[in-house]
Amino acid sequence: MIVKVADLKQYLYCPRIIYFTYVAPVEKKVTAKMAIGKEEHYATVRLEERRRLRAYGLSEGERHFNAYFYSERLRLEGVLDMYIVTPRGNFPVDFKNACRVALNHKYQLVAYALLLEDHFGRPVRGGFIYLIPRKQVHYLEITPEARLYTKKLIGAVRNLVAREHFPEVPRRSGRCADCEYRNYCGDVL
Amino acid sequence: MYFFTDEEKKHLLRYHLPRAREQGVAEELRGWNWHQPPLEPVYRDVVLALYEVANSYCPTGRDVYLRRVQQKRGRPNLAMIQGIIFHAVVADVIVAAKRAIYSEGVANYRAIVERIQNHPPIPLDEWAEQLSKDQLDDTLAKAEILATFEKTRVLARLQEILTKQPYIGEDSLVSLALPIVVEQKLDGSFLGLSPNLSTDAFVFWEPMVIDIKFDRQRDFHRLTTTGYALVMEALYEFPVNLGCIVYGEFRGDRLIVKKDIHIISDELRQWFIEARDEKARLVAEEIDPGKGECYEECPYFHICWGE
Ligand code: SF4
Numbered sequence: 080m081i082v083k084v085a086d087l088k089q090y091l092y093c094p095r096i097i098y099f100t101y102v103a104p105v106e107k108k109v110t111a112k113m114a115i116g117k118e119e120h121y122a123t124v125r126l127e128e129r130r131r132l133r134a135y136g137l138s139e140g141e142r143h144f145n146a147y148f149y150s151e152r153l154r155l156e157g158v159l160d161m162y163i164v165t166p167r168g169n170f171p172v173d174f175k176n177a178c179r180v181a182l183n184h185k186y187q188l189v190a191y192a193l194l195l196e197d198h199f200g201r202p203v204r205g206g207f208i209y210l211i212p213r214k215q216v217h218y219l220e221i222t223p224e225a226r227l228y229t230k231k232l233i234g235a236v237r238n239l240v241a242r243e244h245f246p247e248v249p250r251r252s253g254r255c256a257d258c259e260y261r262n263y264c265g266d267v268l
Numbered sequence: 269m270y271f272f273t274d275e276e277k278k279h280l281l282r283y284h285l286p287r288a289r290e291q292g293v294a295e296e297l298r299g300w301n302w303h304q305p306p307l308e309p310v311y312r313d314v315v316l317a318l319y320e321v322a323n324s325y326c327p328t329g330r331d332v333y334l335r336r337v338q339q340k341r342g343r344p345n346l347a348m349i350q351g352i353i354f355h356a357v358v359a360d361v362i363v364a365a366k367r368a369i370y371s372e373g374v375a376n377y378r379a380i381v382e383r384i385q386n387h388p389p390i391p392l393d394e395w396a397e398q399l400s401k402d403q404l405d406d407t408l409a410k411a412e413i414l415a416t417f418e419k420t421r422v423l424a425r426l427q428e429i430l431t432k433q434p435y436i437g438e439d440s441l442v443s444l445a446l447p448i449v450v451e452q453k454l455d456g457s458f459l460g461l462s463p464n465l466s467t468d469a470f471v472f473w474e475p476m477v478i479d480i481k482f483d484r485q486r487d488f489h490r491l492t493t494t495g496y497a498l499v500m501e502a503l504y505e506f507p508v509n510l511g512c513i514v515y516g517e518f519r520g521d522r523l524i525v526k527k528d529i530h531i532i533s534d535e536l537r538q539w540f541i542e543a544r545d546e547k548a549r550l551v552a553e554e555i556d557p558g559k560g561e562c563y564e565e566c567p568y569f570h571i572c573w574g575e
Contacts (some may be wrong), residue, residue: 181536182294220291224535 081149082236084157084190087229090236091183092254094246099260101240123174124160132163135172137208140165148194154174156232160209169195170191171206180208180217185221189229192221269358269414269514269525270469271421271479276527280510285474288509288531297537299501299508302458305499306541309460311552316461318499321544322491323426326568327560329547334568336551342567349395354516355468357411358480359450360390366442367425374438377430384419384426391544393423396455410518415524422446447471448478456495458502460544467496475500482517485528486527489513491543496537508532 089096099105113123118244124144132140138162149156149190155243171191175184185208210219239246247266255261272280284515301307320332329405336339361384368383389411425445429436438446454465469478477496481489493511513528530536550557559572566572 131308147517179295182296185534220287222291222448222531224533228535228538 080237081154081156082233084187086181086236087186087232097239103242105263148198150194150197172196174209176211184208186229189225284529294534299498300505302502311548314551315546318465318495321479322495326489328557330557331568332547333550337554355481357414362450365422369442370438414522436520454499456499475508478512480514491540494532494540
């Protein structure tokens with residue numbers, strides 16, 4: 080199974096989403112919130128194309144947008160919002176419609192970094208998360224521990240699908256209120 | 269054991285400290301957020317010792333199940349007994365040095381030095397019957413090497429401070445020369461851990477938890493410092509970003525000391541919480557996880573595999 084970077088976010092939010100996506104696919108509703116989010120995302124990409132690199136603390140570099148990457152080694156794929164190629168190295172950039180950097184953002188970024196590394200055959204030391212509402216850039220170092228954890232997550236997603244195991248609800252039950260799959264979770268209604 | 273060499277200090281100041289401050293930690297993984305998931309304990313009635321969460325010598329966690337659910341007692345192995353003794357030796361020298369400074373006063377520097385140098389070894393009577401004659405001799409010899417090393421380090425530090433500070437008082441001398449609290453008692457109940465935890469050492473100059481191991485380096489050792497860091501954050505509401513495992517190894521009559529300074533990262537915090545929840549579940553639901561690839565010195569080997 081080829082895991083998508085976005086699956087990691089879903090898995091961390093609630094592993095049942097992975098179950099409903101791959102094991103027992105059901106129809107999900109696209110909420111108005113999601114549609115608006117997508118629109119803002121595209122607008123940011125358009126604006127970003129005209130911006131300078133100063134916000135990233137880089138003096139020179141080439142930006143590339145919406146790039147698809149696939150790693151045979153990790154059997155992982157994803158479309159990266161932006162990456163910057165500089166003489167100092169390559170940096171993935173992920174745009175987020177959020178006011179703070181959450182843990183699931185971090186592991187998506189690490190996954191993109193792993194994809195970039197495999198594609199260019201060069202180590203990636205760090206990457207950026209761009210928080211759209213705040214117009215803020217956050218640098219994150221790609222640490223050995225974060226890499227290991229991300230690989231563990233990729234394995235966990237694959238494992239869940241292979242075992243067709245219906246997972247427990249995560250302990251943050253507040254999350255269920257916003258979930259598109261809520262109707263299918265008999266035990267949390 | 270606790271004092272850093274110049275190279276270690278350089279590593280700490282140039283590499284670990286700036287990174288620890290820059291990297292930051294996800295807010296939900298700070299100990300002071302113990303009242304909400306993921307830190308909030310799921311099984312409130314289960315209270316685990318920190319070592320039960322952090323030690324992963326048993327690959328399945330069956331040792332915790334046997335101790336907590338089956339109420340079985342293990343047979344401590346040699347490494348465990350020696351570990352307890354060596355910890356006690358190090359703590360004893362530090363406390364004795366502090367006591368000597370306070371009771372003799374800075375003016376009686378020579379008396380302080382003499383008291384530290386002549387401080388007697390700790391008695392091993394309590395453990396003697398659990399050890400064979402050879403094991404006891406080996407333990408005594410190693411304890412002496414350790415005490416001598418520690419006394420020399422303490423005296424060197426005292427001298428260094430005294431040559432620089434002509435007007436120093438006892439309290440300040442203690443805090444500058446020995447800036448650590450040994451066997452600091454902590455209440456881990458916010459995180460579903462025992463209310464009577466004890467860290468090997470805590471340093472104040474940059475909140476850092478230190479743990480000594482007389483074992484080869486293992487990745488789960490960092491869970492111990494991570495657990496204490498979370499507990500300290502829960503209790504005192506300040507960030508604890510760094511941990512250090514001090515590895516002591518005896519080679520002939522020499523002591524080799526290595527330090528693993530590390531950031532208490534998001535990943536270590538998550539690993540600790542996952543281990544806590546998994547083990548608490550075994551206890552709460554009385555689940556026997558079964559045996560894995562066991563190590564023969566396991567204190568429960570005779571129970572799991574028969575005599
Ligand atoms: S004998 Fe094996 S299964 Fe039993 S407690 Fe020890 S390591 Fe675990």
